[in-house]
Amino acid sequence: MSNEPATEPRWLDDEEQHAWQAYLHATTLLEDHLDRQLQRDAGMPHVYYGLLVQLSRAPRRRMRMTELAQNAKITRSRLSHAVARLEKNGWVRRENCASDKRGQNAYLTDEGLRVLEKAAPGHVNAVRAAIFDRLTPEQIGQLDEICCMIADGLQPQGADLPWLR
Amino acid sequence: MSNEPATEPRWLDDEEQHAWQAYLHATTLLEDHLDRQLQRDAGMPHVYYGLLVQLSRAPRRRMRMTELAQNAKITRSRLSHAVARLEKNGWVRRENCASDKRGQNAYLTDEGLRVLEKAAPGHVNAVRAAIFDRLTPEQIGQLDEICCMIADGLQPQGADLPWLR
Numbered sequence: 001m002s003n004e005p006a007t008e009p010r011w012l013d014d015e016e017q018h019a020w021q022a023y024l025h026a027t028t029l030l031e032d033h034l035d036r037q038l039q040r041d042a043g044m045p046h047v048y049y050g051l052l053v054q055l056s057r058a059p060r061r062r063m064r065m066t067e068l069a070q071n072a073k074i075t076r077s078r079l080s081h082a083v084a085r086l087e088k089n090g091w092v093r094r095e096n097c098a099s100d101k102r103g104q105n106a107y108l109t110d111e112g113l114r115v116l117e118k119a120a121p122g123h124v125n126a127v128r129a130a131i132f133d134r135l136t137p138e139q140i141g142q143l144d145e146i147c148c149m150i151a152d153g154l155q156p157q158g159a160d161l162p163w164l165r
Numbered sequence: 166m167s168n169e170p171a172t173e174p175r176w177l178d179d180e181e182q183h184a185w186q187a188y189l190h191a192t193t194l195l196e197d198h199l200d201r202q203l204q205r206d207a208g209m210p211h212v213y214y215g216l217l218v219q220l221s222r223a224p225r226r227r228m229r230m231t232e233l234a235q236n237a238k239i240t241r242s243r244l245s246h247a248v249a250r251l252e253k254n255g256w257v258r259r260e261n262c263a264s265d266k267r268g269q270n271a272y273l274t275d276e277g278l279r280v281l282e283k284a285a286p287g288h289v290n291a292v293r294a295a296i297f298d299r300l301t302p303e304q305i306g307q308l309d310e311i312c313c314m315i316a317d318g319l320q321p322q323g324a325d326l327p328w329l330r
Contacts, residue, residue: 009290011289012297018309019305020292020297027312050189074193074197075197120174131315142307143188146311150191150295
């Protein structure tokens with residue numbers, strides 16, 4: 001609307017537009033694919049699976065809820081909702097934090113670990129078939145670098161980050 | 166559990182695991198960021214914005230619902246829900262297809278076009294700041310190629326694709 005160059009947005013050029021569409025297609029299809037696979041074979045969505053993996057790797061299979069949200073890059077309310085569902089399944093329990101009365105830990109139960117171990121082979125096969133078996137080692141390195149650049153840029157100090165909301 | 170090598174899943178190695186975590190972090194953070202920006206500045210989530218963009222580029226600002234779902238890589242039920250909301254806002258209308266009595270078109274209203282044109286500069290700035298201003302032209306080409314590889318692999322003939330469900 002204005003003729004001032006400073007106010008005109010820099011629209012994406014053809015290469016950028018093509019890459020952006022490819023990104024949207026790949027990420028949307030992959031999330032749908034992994035979600036369906038895990039729902040069908042393990043009765044949980046992809047985000048729940050990620051929470052179980054995190055807990056399984058933590059000392060004593062326990063983590064602070066705030067840390068769990070930060071690592072999963074999700075909001076505290078989304079985490080609370082997910083953990084409530086996982087608790088209902090008997091896969092996770094919450095407990096008050098010994099060192100901090102306001103804090104809460106989540107821990108992975110034996111049953112949760114069993115479910116995770118059963119789900120893991122199918123999930124890793126799906127991730128491999130969709131990504132790692134299709135890319136060269138060089139492309140895997142490029143993907144890693146590009147994704148780290150994007151993730152780093154979206155987590156500046158003081159930003160409106162999901163796990164702080 | 167078994168000693169047969171054929172049944173043991175091929176777990177991700179360290180490089181693959183690192184790239185996979187980076188991918189999950191980048192994609193989760195970016196979707197949250199773009200959704201928040203569009204909700205705040207234009208009153209719609211990212212997926213709705215994508216639908217308005219598609220319609221704005223179509224001849225006579227009209228598209229078949231099935232085609233719209235396929236391009237957005239979403240299920241028909243998710244599309245129906247989104248279009249119902251967009252219709253309520255007066256941004257999109259549905260009409261029966263002249264050539265196929267079972268088919269439906271969606272079209273972008275003048276009001277929808279106005280809303281899209283107002284939202285576009287802020288959205289493109291957010292996409293640029295998060296991705297394209299952070300990557301070299303070479304990396305943009307790599308991202309494009311990698312995403313096309315992943316998206317192509319997830320759309321085989323006869324697969325359980327979102328828009329066919």
